[in-house]
Amino acid sequence: MSDLPRKAAILGAGVIGSGWLARLIDSGVACSVFDPAPNAEAKIAPVLDNAERAAAALIDAPRPAKGAWSLVGSIAEAVAGADLIVEAVPERLDVKHATYREIEAANTDGIIASSTSGFRPSVLQEGMARPERLIVAHPFNPVYLLPLVEIVGGAATDKAVIDRAMALYTELGMKPLHLKVEIDAFVADRLMEALWREALWLVKDGVATTQEIDDAIRYGCGLRWAQMGTFQTFHIAGGEAGMRHFMEQFGPALAWPWTKLMDVPEMTPELVDRIAEQSVTQADGRTPRDLEKIRDDNLVAILKALRGTGWGAGQVLADHEARLRGK
Numbered sequence: 001m002s003d004l005p006r007k008a009a010i011l012g013a014g015v016i017g018s019g020w021l022a023r024l025i026d027s028g029v030a031c032s033v034f035d036p037a038p039n040a041e042a043k044i045a046p047v048l049d050n051a052e053r054a055a056a057a058l059i060d061a062p063r064p065a066k067g068a069w070s071l072v073g074s075i076a077e078a079v080a081g082a083d084l085i086v087e088a089v090p091e092r093l094d095v096k097h098a099t100y101r102e103i104e105a106a107n108t109d110g111i112i113a114s115s116t117s118g119f120r121p122s123v124l125q126e127g128m129a130r131p132e133r134l135i136v137a138h139p140f141n142p143v144y145l146l147p148l149v150e151i152v153g154g155a156a157t158d159k160a161v162i163d164r165a166m167a168l169y170t171e172l173g174m175k176p177l178h179l180k181v182e183i184d185a186f187v188a189d190r191l192m193e194a195l196w197r198e199a200l201w202l203v204k205d206g207v208a209t210t211q212e213i214d215d216a217i218r219y220g221c222g223l224r225w226a227q228m229g230t231f232q233t234f235h236i237a238g239g240e241a242g243m244r245h246f247m248e249q250f251g252p253a254l255a256w257p258w259t260k261l262m263d264v265p266e267m268t269p270e271l272v273d274r275i276a277e278q279s280v281t282q283a284d285g286r287t288p289r290d291l292e293k294i295r296d297d298n299l300v301a302i303l304k305a306l307r308g309t310g311w312g313a314g315q316v317l318a319d320h321e322a323r324l325r326g327k
């Protein structure tokens with residue numbers, strides 16, 4: 001029996017909503033999309049093209065026929081009959097709450113899955129008539145390629161909704177990570193923000209350029225993170241005695257302290273200019289669209305390599321292909 005939704009509604013077709021659309025239709029799910037922007041279709045098309053290009057190169061199993069999709073004129077029309085409602089509207093609490101009011105007026109039982117990158121589900125649930133069906137399903141860009149989705153329930157979320165969501169996102173070829181404790185920004189964004197804060201200070205203080213910081217990640221720790229994360233990596237770095245020795249040896253350094261995590265540098269126009277200009281220089285004439293294709297090609301190559309070793313995201317891909325072959 002399939003755990004996929006019969007019909008999904010996607011509210012907001014920007015970077016994330018379009019990515020969800022690509023992933024859902026690639027699993028054969030029919031979708032209705034609502035976005036008030038006049039150029040919504042033009043925003044969606046390149047994402048679907050990129051996603052198809054990536055899936056064709058990545059997935060080594062028969063893929064189902066694409067799900068039908070259409071842009072519709074209202075939230076009510078989009079959510080009618082939907083058993084999964086993907087909320088990907090801008091990161092503003094008032095906009096999200098207004099969206100839930102419109103959903104509740106037109107749909108009483110679909111799962112409402114917010115893509116928010118920071119709001120706790122209990123905060124999103126405030127004022128809802130039926131909050132038990134709302135979860136956070138926080139994805140990562142590009143949604144059509146990165147498997148992680150953080151699943152977080154609020155105080156009012158029904159346990160059965162979490163269970164259903166875990167099965168559904170698994171069948172979409174993803175790695176749903178159920179976070180049992182809700183905190184602002186969940187787990188992955190907390191980790192990324194710590195790195196981002198340090199990076200901003202390093203640029204502001206003139207210690208390193210954006211290029212040098214990106215090189216420090218991509219030639220070293222980034223390669224390790226993609227396959228083992230941080231704890232297993234440091235467990236190995238402790239030698240035969242593993243993590244215990246690692247912590248004895250490097251734990252004291254945490255007290256010195258090296259980091260500036262508590263503060264954020266003020267985003268002065270000078271700092272924004274410096275970061276923006278260095279990022280453009282680094283891109284070396286490539287537009288963000290050009291970089292997107294390079295990013296996707298590299299992600300496909302990395303995922304295929306990890307499929308070969310059966311590690312992490314590669315195992316998720318292998319399991320997805322096995323499910324597709326079994327259909």
Ligand SMILES: NC(=O)C1=CN([C@@H]2O[C@H](COP(=O)(O)OP(=O)(O)OC[C@H]3O[C@@H](n4cnc5c(N)ncnc54)[C@H](O)[C@@H]3O)[C@@H](O)[C@H]2O)C=CC1
Pocket residue numbers: 011012013014015016017034035036037087088089090091092095099115116117118138139140141
């Ligand atoms: N961009 C990113 O890297 C990530 C963003 N997110 C989250 O995804 C959500 C959407 O973010 P993005 O896609 O980046 O934003 P975006 O700005 O690319 O897209 C938002 C879209 O929502 C539309 N919109 C505005 N009001 C609306 C309404 N009332 N109903 C339906 N659509 C409406 C806009 O026209 C726009 O197309 C946010 O909650 C964000 O925190 C999550 C993970 C990563």
Ligand SMILES: C[N+](C)(C)CC(=O)CC(=O)[O-]
Pocket residue numbers: 116117139140141189192
């Ligand atoms: C910058 N961000 C907080 C919106 C990032 C995310 O939420 C996830 C991602 O794709 O990096």
